[in-house]
Amino acid sequence: MFNRLQYISQGNTVEEQLYNIHQALDHGCDWIQMRFKNATSEDTFTLAEAVKILCQEYLATFIINDNVALANEIDADGVHLGLNDMGIAKAREILGNSKIIGGTANTFENIQNHVQNGCDYIGLGPFRFTKTKEKLSPILGLEGYQNILNLLKEHQIKTPIYAIGGILTEDVESIIKTGIHGIAVSGLITESNNKTKLITALNEKLYGNVIV
Numbered sequence: 092m093f094n095r096l097q098y099i100s101q102g103n104t105v106e107e108q109l110y111n112i113h114q115a116l117d118h119g120c121d122w123i124q125m126r127f128k129n130a131t132s133e134d135t136f137t138l139a140e141a142v143k144i145l146c147q148e149y150l151a152t153f154i155i156n157d158n159v160a161l162a163n164e165i166d167a168d169g170v171h172l173g174l175n176d177m178g179i180a181k182a183r184e185i186l187g188n189s190k191i192i193g194g195t196a197n198t199f200e201n202i203q204n205h206v207q208n209g210c211d212y213i214g215l216g217p218f219r220f221t222k223t224k225e226k227l228s229p230i231l232g233l234e235g236y237q238n239i240l241n242l243l244k245e246h247q248i249k250t251p252i253y254a255i256g257g258i259l260t261e262d263v264e265s266i267i268k269t270g271i272h273g274i275a276v277s278g279l280i281t282e283s284n285n286k287t288k289l290i291t292a293l294n295e296k297l298y299g300n301v302i303v
């Protein structure tokens with residue numbers, strides 16, 4: 092089953108991105124999503140090559156936001172695709188069955204469509220308002236997650252669901268109680284002054300109640 096904590100990278104330059112990703116890996120994160128908006132294709136490729144090597148060194152999962160062609164070209168572990176990005180089925184044709192394809196959802200129907208198209212996990216958000224992403228879908232909150240997770244249970248849909256959007260440490264226990272599999276965070280890890288303490292705390296909350 093997939094790791095329960097995904098760091099979505101931030102940074103305006105290759106150097107900033109690489110620093111933030113290296114920090115997350117060095118302090119215990121084992122799943123990186125490279126999210127490098129408004130960058131040239133050259134800088135994006137340069138970063139992806141470097142991040143792939145880093146993730147191999149740290150035995151971490153490495154996926155790329157939006158860019159299926161790049162993920163295929165550098166043989167990343169997969170991609171994350173939003174509602175306005177390439178379709179899940181098309182990405183699966185390009186990447187094949189061994190790669191991770193994540194999809195963004197805001198509603199139960201979004202999830203149903205992604206699952207029917209072969210999505211491996213769902214990023215369900217936003218939990219609360221966040222400045223990290225410009226165009227947010229309607230905010231779900233804890234009640235929104237509980238309603239959607241209840242519907243997934245009723246329909247016996249077992250695709251892992253990740254909460255995303257403004258998530259803080261104190262949110263994790265209540266989010267996990269709704270049936271969410273894991274969380275995807277960006278600013279919380281990027282801005283932390285004690286990343287080891289933070290990531291350890293997040294992992295304890297995420298894995299603490301898992302019966303192995």
Ligand SMILES: Cc1ncc(COP(=O)(O)OP(=O)(O)O)c(N)n1
Pocket residue numbers: 097099124126156157171172173174175176193194195196213214215216224225253255275
């Ligand atoms: C795990 C996860 N969930 C949701 C998103 C958002 O993806 P998308 O809607 O394509 O928005 P951008 O990230 O491309 O701005 C994500 N990246 N990761």
Ligand SMILES: Cc1nc(C(=O)O)sc1CCOP(=O)(O)O
Pocket residue numbers: 099195196214215216217218221222223224227228255256257258275276277278279
């Ligand atoms: C990339 C992204 N997607 C979202 C969605 O709701 O689809 S919210 C979001 C930003 C996540 O970053 P932070 O943890 O800093 O809020």
Ligand SMILES: [Mg+2]
Pocket residue numbers: 156157171172173176
């Ligand atoms: Mg996208």
